[in-house]
Amino acid sequence: MPELPEVETVCRGLRAALVGCRLVRVTVRRPDLRFAFPKRFAERLQGRRVVAIGRRAKYILAELDDGAIWMTHLGMAGRMVLGSGSLNEVGLHEHVTIETDDGQHVRYIDARRFGFMDLFPKAGLDAHPRLAGLGLEPVGADVAPLTGPVLAGLFAGRLAPLKAALLDQRLIAGLGNIYACEALFRARLSPTRIAGTVTGARAARLAEAIRSVLEDAIAAGGSSLRDYVQTSGELGYFQHSWAVYGREGEACPACNCDRRVTGGINRLVQSGRSTFFCVKRQR
DNA sequence: CTTTCGTCCTGACTGC
DNA sequence: TGCAGTCAGGACGAAA
Numbered sequence: 001m002p003e004l005p006e007v008e009t010v011c012r013g014l015r016a017a018l019v020g021c022r023l024v025r026v027t028v029r030r031p032d033l034r035f036a037f038p039k040r041f042a043e044r045l046q047g048r049r050v051v052a053i054g055r056r057a058k059y060i061l062a063e064l065d066d067g068a069i070w071m072t073h074l075g076m077a078g079r080m081v082l083g084s085g086s087l088n089e090v091g092l093h094e095h096v097t098i099e100t101d102d103g104q105h106v107r108y109i110d111a112r113r114f115g116f117m118d119l120f121p122k123a124g125l126d127a128h129p130r131l132a133g134l135g136l137e138p139v140g141a142d143v144a145p146l147t148g149p150v151l152a153g154l155f156a157g158r159l160a161p162l163k164a165a166l167l168d169q170r171l172i173a174g175l176g177n178i179y180a181c182e183a184l185f186r187a188r189l190s191p192t193r194i195a196g197t198v199t200g201a202r203a204a205r206l207a208e209a210i211r212s213v214l215e216d217a218i219a220a221g222g223s224s225l226r227d228y229v230q231t232s233g234e235l236g237y238f239q240h241s242w243a244v245y246g247r248e249g250e251a252c253p254a255c256n257c258d259r260r261v262t263g264g265i266n267r268l269v270q271s272g273r274s275t276f277f278c279v280k281r282q283r
Numbered sequence: 284c285t286t287t288c289g290t291c292c293t294g295a296c297t298g299c
Numbered sequence: 300t301g302c303a304g305t306c307a308g309g310a311c312g313a314a315a
Contacts (some may be wrong), residue, residue, distance in 0.1 A: 003308060034291075060307075076308050077293080093293085112292045113307060130310095160286065169310075176315055184304085223308085271287060274306085 002074040005217035013231030015053040021100040022049045030095045034116040041234040057173035075114030082231040090228030134173040148204030155195040163191035183209040190282045191275045252278040
């Protein structure tokens with residue numbers, strides 16, 4: 001489910017509901033998500049008040065009143081679902097349940113168990129092994145804007161295909177497979193182009209495309225793939241705005257070329273991931 | 284150093 | 300309808 005826009009959507013839902021609340025009961029049902037929970041996770045979380053909730057790349061970071069950070073990564077299929085009232089049924093794959101002092105609860109549901117949680121002192125935030133190597137944050141009010149020259153600087157000298165460079169979290173943090181494809185389409189750049197050749201006007205187009213596709217997706221509440229839902233249980237709807245992702249064989253929505261003219265949306269596999277692109281428009 | 288590949292896990296979908 | 304095979308949003312760690 002979650003790339004940056006979906007994580008941001010979940011973050012906003014959690015922030016609105018949980019900031020100011022005390023976490024009065026924490027139940028962990030499976031100790032074996034992607035990584036083991038830290039020692040005494042539930043006991044340490046229990047009784048803490050949530051001070052703030054933010055996001056770095058695809059990580060949800062909740063600051064607690066004892067100076068700790070509660071980190072959640074949703075992996076490929078993780079969901080945070082808010083509710084209130086009785087908790088008589090435990091859902092399938094509901095690995096963590098947290099109840100608050102004002103009668104709400106948040107359930108962490110993750111069929112594939114690729115997600116994980118951590119709990120550590122805020123002083124160690126910048127040095128956290130999952131965060132320390134992350135690259136630029138592409139959107140957000142409190143980050144330096146991603147510009148063409150900045151992007152060109154990141155890619156300078158890189159021989160990797162552009163698509164692979166976009167997925168490299170050490171360069172730009174938070175882009176995933178879907179939005180990397182969509183950004184390349186908006187920027188009219190080929191996914192197979194050598195990353196280091198993206199300079200000048202091309203870099204400016206790509207920087208703008210990355211920002212705009214992420215912002216548009218956040219505004220739409222993210223993309224719903226299979227069972228993705230927001231914390232409220234509502235569906236995001238940006239998947240209807242995908243121009244190329246999952247559209248192999250269709251005509252290009254921008255130039256309308258299709259297979260009869262050896263164009264249209266093609267699919268190829270790059271470093272094990274599907275890439276969708278218009279062979280005519282993206283160069 | 285850079286880059287690719289296999290891997291973790293379950294569920295949904297496709298095609299026979 | 301059943302069943303085997305394929306694929307999926309991420310990211311780590313081994314290997315080349």
